[in-house]
Amino acid sequence: MGQNVFAPWTDPAAEPLIRFQNVTKRFGSFVAIDDLTLDIYEQEFFALLGPSGCGKTTLMRMLAGFENASEGRIELAGQDIDGIPPNKRAVNMMFQSYALFPHLSVWDNIAFGLRRDRMAKAEIDARVDEMLKLTRLESFARRKPHQISGGQRQRVALARSLAKAPKLLLLDEPLGALDKKLRQETQFELMDIQEKTGTTFVIVTHDQEEAMTVASRVAVMDHGRIIQVATPEEIYEGPNSVYVADFIGDVNLIEGRATASGEDGYSIEWAAGQPPLSAQSKRPFTDAQRCHLAVRPEKVAISHDRPEADNAVEGRVLDIAYLGNISTYHVELPSGLVIKAQAANTRRIARRDITWEDTVWLSWSASAAVMLAD
């Protein structure tokens, strides 16, 4: 590609905008954030993914200034932010609950932060109108929050947090209540804003597709810890653990024991009486080490005849899920394991030749699978 790729995290000289150093947050004896270390760089679009209750909101609230770390240090632009009140931070947050002021109109909600900055009235008017246009709320400006729909409220919350053009914007599930089309449009809008303003975004989302679309990097969290931080491609193609592989997207997991065979190559004993599977891994595995092989369904080919491939297994079609553009085949192997394979429906009718109860071959290349230690 030749052009300058945006990847400050690969540059050891780059100064992060946000730096979490061994941060722990306890609520009583409950550990919500557990010894977390993380750098986020300026102009990043950083996505936090993880199951409910894993500490995403807590992490955001520490950045916004509503919670103090129990241990460790949080830096914003090189400055320790411990004890700095929320109104003194160049950070704005969009709340998961929106937190719109019920006694103020949509217009006044958006203008609220600008007024605190003692901006000139004409400037405020212009800025609010700009935000209304961006979020397509022009016709609702005079309404109170209880007079608009859930999705519209979410857009008001978004507009209000964007209005001040903060250095760091925290978005806690900003697009959850929007329909798919509006969500996609808003995602691109956000990316556009981010490119234009250079604002750093940290976004919490339950929607992996969203994280993949908008984020420069994704962090997968679990129980207050960060399991993996990487670009969307890396995290999808090269998850570092079974947890991440399983959490991001659909995946087939095959358990087995690894034996080295050639450079970076391993053969994996996975079922009695079956030929071993071959896979590659940059991470070293000792002989007979237990491992999981993670293969994405779209990397598994399905056919009637045995193909020429690094790995091929035979099974019986259990179920076919037709998803429009693709179909997912659930194939049961003799060992009882069910493997999913995806095929694009390029012809109008899904691959008619493969149907329920058929005996089929599944195949994938050695480089398609990722080897993961337990």
Next chain:
Amino acid sequence: MRRWVLIAVPYLWLLALFLVPFVIVFKISLSDVALARPPYIPQFSWDDGIWAFLRELDFENYIFLTTDSLYWKAYLSSLKIAVFSTFLTLLVGYPIAYGMARAPEEWRPTLMMLVILPFWTSFLIRVYSWMGILSQEGYLNQILMWTGIISTPLTILNTNTAVYVGIVYTYLPFMILPIYAALDRLDGSLIEAAEDLGCSRFQAFWLVTFPLSRNGVIAGSFLVFIPALGEFVIPSILGGSKTLMIGKVLWEEFFSNRDWPVASAVAVVLLLILVVPIVLFQRNQQRQAEAEQ
């Protein structure tokens, strides 16, 4: 039929407990004082018929109220005392309600109990006990002299100050409870959002917390203002001879002067004065109910 009964019950209630007494009082206010039993004429008798009776009624007493400056001075003074003591109650009550709403969840029932607890004893006894606190040799003066803040006892009892103390003390729960209810419902993340958008704690209070508790403040203020305006016990017990309140005037007309017609006229005018705030109060309640839907 059942529906009709359901609708009729509250109206019958109103009729029996409000409208009938009001009509009786209004009728007396149109009569003339007399040395009789009851002490006014005319008395309705079946022999003379209704017209003869009605012809005797007139608005003389109301005209009399406008001629003697005592009455309108008493009304004005009552209004002043009621407005000022409502304001004082708000000043004292708001921080208490705010503190209650901010207190840890497990304390709140106890705090609520403490606010309601005074109602468990007689109102009269509680007002009397303030005499023991506020009098020349009362507890307050004893403490102030003992700590050396003052050297001669303050005269508080039998002044308007004592009346204010009494009203604020008596009606404080009526102010606290509606404000607490409003503050308790307030979503804490709104304050956080305000701070996030650049408000100091203080600004967040004035721009978010206070406006959102406005309905509670209005409800509490009316609940204090309305009974305070016609208050009779507190000014009689704690107030002095100079404390002029319409409730006291009313009592004196009835029981000292035995002038029932004038006393009734005073009562009817007081009611008319109260109708305005009561209607405003109802409207506020209604609007609040609508906003919550």
